[in-house]
Every structure is written in structure tokens, then in C-alpha cells.
Amino acid sequence: MCAPLPPTTAQIHSLVVHPRARGNGRGERLFLSLEDEAREAGHENALLYVLEGNPARRLYARLGYQVVPTPALPGVPAMLRYPGIAMSKPFPAVLAIAGATPDVARAV
Numbered sequence: 790m791c792a793p794l795p796p797t798t799a800q801i802h803s804l805v806v807h808p809r810a811r812g813n814g815r816g817e818r819l820f821l822s823l824e825d826e827a828r829e830a831g832h833e834n835a836l837l838y839v840l841e842g843n844p845a846r847r848l849y850a851r852l853g854y855q856v857v858p859t860p861a862l863p864g865v866p867a868m869l870r871y872p873g874i875a876m877s878k879p880f881p882a883v884l885a886i887a888g889a890t891p892d893v894a895r896a897v
């Protein structure tokens with residue numbers, strides 16, 4: 790399902806934290822770490838799908854994801870498409886600053 794997306798888009802899916810470990814920030818840290826990897830790999834935004842009533846939507850909204858139209862996937866039959874709401878987050882442009890640490894560059 791990832792192939793028809795533009796190469797600038799990283800798709801994140803199937804993130805699961807064990808039920809006994811939820812609510813302690815692990816999901817958020819996993820997301821931020823995945824976003825860092827995606828940004829370093831050259832992606833400009835992240836895309837995920839979430840089911841309508843999934844409380845994970847609150848987490849995604851807090852992390853800066855916004856509901857977007859479901860991307861057109863030419864050639865992919867409707868029955869194979871994910872039945873959720875598409876959410877996307879653009880990554881801020883990272884400027885190359887001589888001598889700046891990655892954290893400083895990321896914050897610019």
C-alpha cells in the first residue's frame with residue numbers, strides 16, 4: 790500500500806503499545822522517534838490512518854497530525870484500502886546551520 794504514495798511521504802501504521810504499558814508517553818516517544826528517522830531519510834511529511842472512534846486520534850492531534858483527504862491510490866482496489874481517516878503531519882524544514890546540534894537545527 791505504500792508504493793503509490795509520493796516518496797516524500799512516510800506512512801506510519803500499526804503502532805501498538807502493550808495495554809499494561811499505555812498512558813506513560815511510550816506511544817508519543819515512539820512516534821517522535823519514527824518521525825526523526827523519516828525526516829532523516831528525506832521524507833517531508835508523515836501519513837497515517839486511524840479508525841473513527843480510536844482514542845489514538847487525540848494523541849495524533851497532540852503530535853500535530855491533521856485530518857486530510859484520503860490519498861488517491863490509483864490501481865489499488867477499494868477493498869484493499871485502509872478503512873480509516875487519513876491524518877498527516879508536515880515536517881518542518883531543517884536548515885543547515887554550521888555548528889548547530891541536530892536539536893537546534895530541528896527546532897528552527
Ligand SMILES: CC(C)(COP(=O)(O)OP(=O)(O)OC[C@H]1O[C@@H](n2cnc3c(N)ncnc32)[C@H](O)[C@@H]1OP(=O)(O)O)[C@@H](O)C(=O)NCCC(=O)NCCS
Pocket residue numbers: 803804805806807810811812813814815816817818838839840843844845846847848849
Ligand atoms: C495508540 C497507542 C500506541 C498509544 O500508546 P501510549 O503509550 O498509550 O501513548 P502515550 O502514553 O504517549 O499517549 C497517550 C495518549 O494516547 C491516546 N490514547 C490512545 N488510546 C487510548 C485509550 N485506549 N485510552 C485513552 N487514551 C488513549 C490519548 O490521546 C492519550 O493521551 P491523552 O489521554 O492525554 O489524550 C496505544 O494506545 C495503543 O497501542 N493502542 C492500541 C493500538 C492502536 O489503536 N494503535 C493505533 C492504530 S492507528
